[in-house]
Each structure stands twice: as structure tokens, then as C-alpha cells.
Amino acid sequence: MSALARHFLSEKKVVSGSDRSLTPITKSLASEGAQIFAEQSAENLSSDIGLVVYTEAMNEEHPEMAAARALKVPMVNYFEALGLAMNPYYLIAVAGTHGKTTVSAMLTDIFESVDKDPTAIIGSLRAKTQSNYRAGKSKYAIVEACEYKRDFLHLKPDILVITNLEYEHVDYYKSLEDVQDAFTSFISQVNEGGVVITDTSNINITPVIANAEAKVVNYHDFLELDLPLKQPGMHNRLNAAAAIAAAAQENISVSDAKQALSQFIGTWRRFEYKGEVNGAPVYDDYAHHPTEIRAAIDGVKELYPGKRIILTFQPHTYSRTAALFGEFAKAVGQAQEIFLLPVFAAREENQSGVSSRELAVKTLETNTNAQYVDSLAAAEAAIRKSADSETVVMVVGAGSVTALAESLTK
Secondary structure (H helix, E strand, C coil): CHHHHHHHHCCCCEEECCCCCCCCCHHHHHCCCEEEEEECCHHCCCCCCCCCCEECCCCCCCCCHHHHHHCCCCEEEEEEEHHHHCCCCEEEEECCCCCHHHHHHHHHHHHCCCCCCEEEEEEEEEEECCCEEEECCCEEEEEEEECHHHHHHHHCCCCCEECCCCCCCCCCCCCHHHHHHHHHHHHHHHCCCCEEECCCCCCCCHHHCCCCCCEEEEHHHHHHCCCCCCCCCCCHHHHHHHHHHHHHHHHHHHHHHHHHHCCCEEECCCCCEEEECCCEEEECCCCCCEEEEEEEHHHHHHHHCCCCCEEECEEEEEHHHHHHHHHHHHHHHHCCEEEEEEEEECCCCCCCCHHHHHHHHCCCCCCEEEEEECCHHHHHHHHHCCCCCCCEEEECCCCCHHHHHHHHHH
């Protein structure tokens, strides 16, 4: 949402917005010219507003949405607005269950390095610029495309990157086949003469590309296992391969792309180094799916072989925790010491009855050093007691757990 607000500001539009609380992001938007309301209420709306853009996190009864309806102000969700803003560009959309943000940021760095001057909307802050938006003046736009509620179908890309595909967003999709159907529909929207960049050997992707009319490129053809990256892990080498493959479609040489990626320093909350506690390095990661947790742990093992890993995980949404319960237990169980925080509910009620306490019990089946902690303060106290120079601390999850990494290292 904030990146889209920045895009409208760059077009000299008058932008206002609200949030439940003021954050560094809202404060930054205010400094860039947006009018920010610290409270969400009907009074924030007026009849002279041309368009209201809302996030999927808002419900229909939200007072601002109700006010917009009463005032007959047009309303669209984030991805409808994103499509309106970005489809006129030569659009490079990055989709997939994991890695979208990193690949989008990598592509932005690559295009920037060869003076292709892209506009970019990314799902997190680039470490290089501390922004999730880049205002470009060329025909190119690089956009992160999320599959939730099939929202990415508002985009009509010229180049579509699909990093990988797994069963995710279980509060909306009924099965893996349901997710695959959404991606099949997205591929059908690639513009004539366009290209799909993906892992053609991935068994979850094979049926999705089976009837693709667009040209399909296998990004594994661009994979280099010894590529010098500042981010560890096989998943980041695959991310880099996808970015290099996409850049190659626009006549950017592999050597130029690799040079740009050698300087790539990542994005906010994607294996982000925060500092130290008791001599132990602390990493903050957005991982909220078992595959992402395993990848983050593998990255630590690559950087710090032999060190003990202390992992604090905050599950994100009850539906995901319940649907992937056993996989979560196995994934977090790869750390040597595990603290499990209460589930971050986000947009949900707990209809399944699942809990992090139950997840801790399940994890104990394979790792005897797992325990439930009921608050960030309790997790911090436990970590401070256990961390030393022979350990690495990982703070993992898509919710409020990021505050723990800040508190441990400030």
C-alpha cells in the first residue's frame, strides 16, 4: 500500500491515508507529502476524493469504507489499483509462493545498474534505499504480484516470473490444485509476445505451464552454484537465477546482471542482520511457511557452520498453522533451541482451535529443546539467558515478532 501511495505521489496526485497506528512507514509517507491520519474514522473521507484504495486486510464494515460508499466515492482494492497504475508499462511481474520480494528487488538493482531506469513496487524495503518504491522514467515497471484471492489477475505482464509454487494462503485456497488454477489463469494473461520465467522441472509448476501460449524459459539454465552473493542459501541462488533469466529477456548480459547481484544487499526482514546479543548475531526473517523457515535455517548453517541456532517463531494466521501443522514442527525442529510465540491472528478468528502451545508439543517429538513462550518479553528473557558467542539467534515470522529482533539488539 505504501509503495502504491509513493507512486501516486510521484505522479503529483494528492494522497491521504490512515493506519491503526503511526509507524516509520506512515511517518516517511508524511515526510514525502502524504496526509496521514493517525486514527481510522469516517471523518477522514470527503466527497472530493477521486478514489479510495483499500487493503484486503480491511473488512466491509470498516468506517472509512462505509463512508466512501455513502459519499459514492469509487473504491478499488490494492491490486485493482496496482493494475490500473502498472499495466500501461512494459510490466515485469514477479509471482510465486516464496522469493517474490527478493527477486523483485534483485531485478530492480539489475535494471538500475544498466541505466534502464525502472519503476518498481516491491513487497518490502530495499536495504539499498530504505524504500519499497522506485520512481523510474523508462517504459519498465517491476512489480511483486501476490496470489492471495487471485489478486494478481489484475496484472497483465509482459514478463512473468514464477519463482516456485506450493499450497499457501490456506484461508482462501482449498487445495494445491486451486492455487495451480490461479497461476494457470495468470499465465494466460501474459501479453502477446511475452515470456514466462520459471522452474520447468518443478512438479507443482509443470501442469501450470503445460498449455502456456507464451514462451517459457527455465531459470535453472541461469543457475550458478558459486555465484558470489551477500545472502546465503540455495534459495537465494535460485532467486538470482530467476532475476538473471528475466533480465536476459531485455538484452541485459549475464555478466552485467551478475555484477549487479554481487552488490545486492537484500531487503527488510529477509534474512536481515540486526546486530548482536551476548556476542550472538541476530537475524530477522519474514518466513511464515515451513519451506521459508527451512531455507532461513539452511542460510544460517551455511554462514555459521557448527554454531547452535536459537529460533523464535511466531506462526502467522490460525488457518495456515492448522493446515501445515506437522510441517511447521519439522521445520522449526531443525534449530537447536526453539521458542514458539502465540499465533499472530492477522485477519482471522481461531476456528480450528490450533495453538502454538500444541505446536511446541508436536515439535518435542523430534526436538526436546522446544518450548512455548507467551510473550515477546518472555522470549527476550529466555534468549538473553541462552545466547552466547557460539550461537546464532533467529527471529522468524510475518507478524509483530520483528519487534523482538529490535529489542534484542538496540
